[in-house]
Amino acid sequence: MQLNNNVTEFILLGLTQDPVRKKISFATFLMFYLGTLLGNFLIIVTIKTSRALGSPMYFFLFHLSLSDACFSTCIDPRMIADALLKNATISFSECMIQIFTSHFFGCLEIFILVLMAVDRYVAICKPLHYTTIMTHRVCGVLMSLAWLGSCVHSSAQIFLALSLPFCGPNVIDHYFCDLEPLLKLACTDTYVTNFLLVSNSGAICTESFLMLVLSYAIILHSLRKHSAEGRKKALSTCISHIVVVVLFFGPCIFIYTCPATTFSMNKMIAVFYTLATPLINPLIYTLRNIEVKNAMWKLWSKKVVSDDKR
Numbered sequence: 001m002q003l004n005n006n007v008t009e010f011i012l013l014g015l016t017q018d019p020v021r022k023k024i025s026f027a028t029f030l031m032f033y034l035g036t037l038l039g040n041f042l043i044i045v046t047i048k049t050s051r052a053l054g055s056p057m058y059f060f061l062f063h064l065s066l067s068d069a070c071f072s073t074c075i076d077p078r079m080i081a082d083a084l085l086k087n088a089t090i091s092f093s094e095c096m097i098q099i100f101t102s103h104f105f106g107c108l109e110i111f112i113l114v115l116m117a118v119d120r121y122v123a124i125c126k127p128l129h130y131t132t133i134m135t136h137r138v139c140g141v142l143m144s145l146a147w148l149g150s151c152v153h154s155s156a157q158i159f160l161a162l163s164l165p166f167c168g169p170n171v172i173d174h175y176f177c178d179l180e181p182l183l184k185l186a187c188t189d190t191y192v193t194n195f196l197l198v199s200n201s202g203a204i205c206t207e208s209f210l211m212l213v214l215s216y217a218i219i220l221h222s223l224r225k226h227s228a229e230g231r232k233k234a235l236s237t238c239i240s241h242i243v244v245v246v247l248f249f250g251p252c253i254f255i256y257t258c259p260a261t262t263f264s265m266n267k268m269i270a271v272f273y274t275l276a277t278p279l280i281n282p283l284i285y286t287l288r289n290i291e292v293k294n295a296m297w298k299l300w301s302k303k304v305v306s307d308d309k310r
Contacts, residue, residue: 006166006167007092007166007167007170007185008091008092009089009090009091009092010089010092010095010170010171010172010177010185011087011088011089011170011171011172012082012088012089012090012172012174012175012176012177013088013172013173013175014079014082014083014088014174014175015175015267015268015271022083022084023083025083026080026083026084029076029079029080029083029275032076032279033072033076033077033080033275036068036069036072036076036275036279036282037069037072037073039279039281039282039283039286040065040066040069040278040281040282041065041069042282042286042296043061043062043065043282043285043286044062044065044066044069046292046295047061047062047065047292047295050295050298052291052295053291053292053295056134056136056139057116057119057120057123059136059143060112060115060116060139061116061285061292063108063112063143064112064113064116064281065282067105067108067109067112068109068277068282069278070101070105071102071105071106071274071278072274072275072278074098074101074102074105075098075176076274076275078090078098079175079176079275082175090177092166094177095182096158096161096162096177098176098177099154099158099161099177099178099179100154100155100157100158101154102178103150103153103154103157103201104150104151104153104154105150107149107150107153107154107204108146108147108150109248110204110248110249110252111145111146111208112143112146113208113212113241113244113245113248114211114212115142115143115146116241117211117212117215117216117219117241117245118142118215119134120215120219120241121215121218121219124219124222124223125218125219125222153200153201153204156196156200157179157200157201160179160193160196160197160200161179161182163193164182164183164185164186164190164193165186165187165188166182166185166187167187168185168187169185170185171185172185173267174266174267174270175267175270175271176270176274178270179193179197180255180256180266181266183197197256198256198257201252201256202253202256202257205249205252205256205257206253206257208249209245209249209253212245212249216238216241216245219238220235220238223235240284240285244277244280244284244285247272247273247276247277247280248273248277251269251270251272251273251277252273254266254269255269255270
């Protein structure tokens, strides 16, 4: 592995250099980030404290919300702070850490969405065997594999990043450190690295998306055998998952399967899956899920009652 220390820090151009737009960005990003933390924290606390939400689906939803909160925290706080600075810089080591953590939790979210699709498949297509297949032990093992797979993926990203020699310009035309914009700064031919990037991140996004599309196609096809009431309940859950999948995978596939020098709108697309999607996820899973809403209401009612007794 070649590690070139000529560049000790990078300059992040962000989304805009206009002072007024920077202030607007600061207020917008802060609002989105606080909303993301609040929404996902509510889901985490609700699932952890509610006995009614003990099924595997909510076990995976708990980890999805945790992943969303961590993924946002890897990127958003620095992006918010940088919006107030004239020149935003990030050290080489901090840049590498951001690449590792953002890819770790981003990949973890992909694997969790796949596991949620598996859970829905077993619940709808094999309902009589659901409790024997999706046991707490099996769910724990699957989640452990998801964390391990995410670690392998992000470690590969770091290996690629550290193999790039940086000896010239250090200005990153982005608002956070990622391997794709770093390729433009490397003082070497990056064809092989870009190919490995597409093979790693692009393949994970695309293959997982195709797997999810296929699984939900099978699930929707099997719903024809269910009663009208059962079909309505299953559709409500599946539609929520499908919306999340499309919103998250669409931008990821676009960015990580396209050549690094082809599209200039990558930053705006990245904003969607780094800022908007982690906020939208808890809204989708709470607004469309009666069980979660009821559990949240009970939790809030207990909180109000306990405060009144004091």
